[in-house]
Amino acid sequence: MENSIFSIDPTYFYGYFGVFVVIAIAAGVILYFILRKKEPSKVKFGSVAPVSNILPKIAAIAVSLAIIGYAYNDTWIYFHTAKIADDRLHLGYYFPERTVEISEINKLIISVAKRRFKGEKYQIRIKTPGQAEYLSQIMDADLLKINLEKLENSVNKKY
Numbered sequence: 001m002e003n004s005i006f007s008i009d010p011t012y013f014y015g016y017f018g019v020f021v022v023i024a025i026a027a028g029v030i031l032y033f034i035l036r037k038k039e040p041s042k043v044k045f046g047s048v049a050p051v052s053n054i055l056p057k058i059a060a061i062a063v064s065l066a067i068i069g070y071a072y073n074d075t076w077i078y079f080h081t082a083k084i085a086d087d088r089l090h091l092g093y094y095f096p097e098r099t100v101e102i103s104e105i106n107k108l109i110i111s112v113a114k115r116r117f118k119g120e121k122y123q124i125r126i127k128t129p130g131q132a133e134y135l136s137q138i139m140d141a142d143l144l145k146i147n148l149e150k151l152e153n154s155v156n157k158k159y
Helices: 011-035 054-075 141-158
Strands: 002-007 081-085 088-094 097-102 109-114 122-127 133-135
Touching (some): 002 141, 011 054, 109 141, 122 141
Antiparallel strands (some): 081 088, 088 097, 109 122, 122 133
C-alpha cells in the first residue's frame, strides 16, 4: 500500500534552473569573444595562420559549467516527494529522476534546516541511523509546517 506524504511542485525549479543555464551559456559566449584573438599571428617562414583559440574555449566552457553546476546543486540534489510504501520511506528526485528508499523509518531523525542566503526558506532534514542525510527542496515556513507535520505523522503512525 502506498501513502503519499507530500510533493513539492518542480515548476519553479525548472524555471530557476533554465534561467541559470541561459545565463551560463551567455557568460561563456561573452567570455569567449572577450578572450579570443582577432588578428592572425605570423608563424615560421612568413606564412600567416590563425591563432589557436583553445584557451578562450576552455575558459568559456569552464565558466559555463561552473554556473550550471551551481544551479544544479541548488535545485536538483534535494528530494521533492516523500511517500511510504511497503514499510519504507521513498524520497523522490526529479533530475535525474530517481527514488531513494529508507527502510528503518522508525529510527529516523526528522528536523528543520534553514537555508542561508535564501531569506525565509527552509528544508526538511532526514537523518538515518547510518548517518545518511537527506534534504528536501526549499519551501517557505507555511509549507514547511504542513509537510513536516504530514511526514512526522506518517512515520509515527506507521510504527
